[in-house]
Amino acid sequence: MKYPLSKLFRLVRLTACILVLFSSCNKSDSVSSTQGSDHPGIDSLVSMDAPASFNYETFREVALDVTLLAPDNTPIANVPVSFLNKSKEMGGTVLYKSLTDENGKISGTLKIAISRVEVNPIDVPVDTDHDGVNDVYDDFPTDPTRAYLNYYPSAATMGTVAFEDYWPFSGDYDMNDLVVDYRYAVVSNAINKVVEMKAKYGLKAAGASYKNGFGIEFPFAPSLVSSVTGSLVSSNHVVTLGSNGCETGQSKAVIIPFDDAAAAMNTTGLFNTYTGGQYFTRDTISMNIGFTRALTQTELGTAPFNPFIIINGVRGREAHLAGYTYQQSGYKIF
Ligand SMILES: [Ca+2]
Ligand SMILES: [Ca+2]
Numbered sequence: 001m002k003y004p005l006s007k008l009f010r011l012v013r014l015t016a017c018i019l020v021l022f023s024s025c026n027k028s029d030s031v032s033s034t035q036g037s038d039h040p041g042i043d044s045l046v047s048m049d050a051p052a053s054f055n056y057e058t059f060r061e062v063a064l065d066v067t068l069l070a071p072d073n074t075p076i077a078n079v080p081v082s083f084l085n086k087s088k089e090m091g092g093t094v095l096y097k098s099l100t101d102e103n104g105k106i107s108g109t110l111k112i113a114i115s116r117v118e119v120n121p122i123d124v125p126v127d128t129d130h131d132g133v134n135d136v137y138d139d140f141p142t143d144p145t146r147a148y149l150n151y152y153p154s155a156a157t158m159g160t161v162a163f164e165d166y167w168p169f170s171g172d173y174d175m176n177d178l179v180v181d182y183r184y185a186v187v188s189n190a191i192n193k194v195v196e197m198k199a200k201y202g203l204k205a206a207g208a209s210y211k212n213g214f215g216i217e218f219p220f221a222p223s224l225v226s227s228v229t230g231s232l233v234s235s236n237h238v239v240t241l242g243s244n245g246c247e248t249g250q251s252k253a254v255i256i257p258f259d260d261a262a263a264a265m266n267t268t269g270l271f272n273t274y275t276g277g278q279y280f281t282r283d284t285i286s287m288n289i290g291f292t293r294a295l296t297q298t299e300l301g302t303a304p305f306n307p308f309i310i311i312n313g314v315r316g317r318e319a320h321l322a323g324y325t326y327q328q329s330g331y332k333i334f
Contacts, residue, residue, distance in 0.1 A: 059113045064096065068104040075104025083110065131190040140187075147190040151183060152303035158183045158202055163212075163309040163319050177309070178212045178261055179204040184303045193294035199230075199287040201257045203264060213238055213259035213310035215247070215318075219301040222246040222253040223292070230287035232258040238313050245289075257285045259310060 064083070068076040079100050084092035098106045125134045131144040140146035153159045158181035181202030188194050201214070228245025238259040240248045247254040258264035264285070304321070311317040 059111050062110040062112055064106055064108045064110060066106045068100050068106075075102070076100060077102045077104055081106055085112070133190045145189055145195055146187050148188045148192065150186045150188070152186065153183070155185075158200070159304055160204070161304060161307050161321060178214060180214055180257075180307070182304055182307070186300065188297075189294055193296055194300045195291060195294050197289045197291075197300070199255075199257075199289065201285045201287070203258070203261060203285065211236070211260045211262060211313045213256065213313070214261070215239070215254055215256045215308055215310060216304075217250070217306040217308065218253040218255075219305070220253055220295060220299050222250060224295065224299075225253050226290040226292045228255050228287060228289050230285060231256050232264045232285060234258075234260045234263040236260055236263070236313055238310060238315055255287065255289065256310075257287060260313065 066081070068079065068081065070076055077100055081098060081100060082094045083096040085095055086092035095112065096108060096110050098108060100106055126136075127134050127138070128141050129138070129144040131138070131147055133147040135141040138147050139149040160179065160181050162180075163178045181200075181204055183200045185198040185200075186194055187196040187198070199216075222242065222244065225244045225246050228241075231241060231245060233239060233241060233256060236259060239256050241256065242248045245255065247256055306320065308318045308320045311319060
């Protein structure tokens, strides 16, 4: 019986293609590991999970076990057979070539490169400073001690606090004795602990004949503060700052942006308060607060923290925002 060999070869090619399509990846359980960190302020870095037996090879081996049979199921022996990666008409190339044996059988192994056609490349995360936060998310991509920068209330806006220094007496409830804008920039590390805070205070208006100062009490101990820069403390000796820039004698950290609003603006008297009076473009006081160790977000507290005014240069007369308490040193709300 005669067989149309070209038809049989097409059958063999089809069989080979099916074998290629059914080659598969190894399945395996995943493992993860945790390692310590050499970076200050960072407790640990967690490595990426990877399958324990993931196959990194860029080719696959496909076992050939093909038997050529005639329609009457008799073997087709000693005929050359080629295996192509795709049809000859589509430009396929020969992957394997052999003669069938007496039983019409071909056995062997094909090595097939894994195709990258129409496969999206895998993004390789870049973490330049190796702090565990990829560069695209790292606000400080070359500083392993810093990762995130958050603003309160926002990067583009400032909050405002206003105080009345005659409080709680009636007759002067204009709340313009000291008006201060604020914005905090909080720098945290890869595990979201705070390593530094930058503060900006905009001295907006002073409508008082008193020499009023401005301070902020934070919920953490002054011993956790390594440095405070930017305080505008006059020669009036209203407050005393310690070597770390916090006010001395306080159980909680207290910073003093200024102790005399007019002196901070290099003027005297009221400003930005009434038509025809002194007017200044709002000045901004920039302060920087460093910590002896990274603080949790809970330890840091929440803006605007506990701002207050020091009334007329008398340390011991304070006015706070509604709902906030005076400091533990015994200074009272006036
Ligand atoms: Ca990083
Ligand atoms: Ca970083």
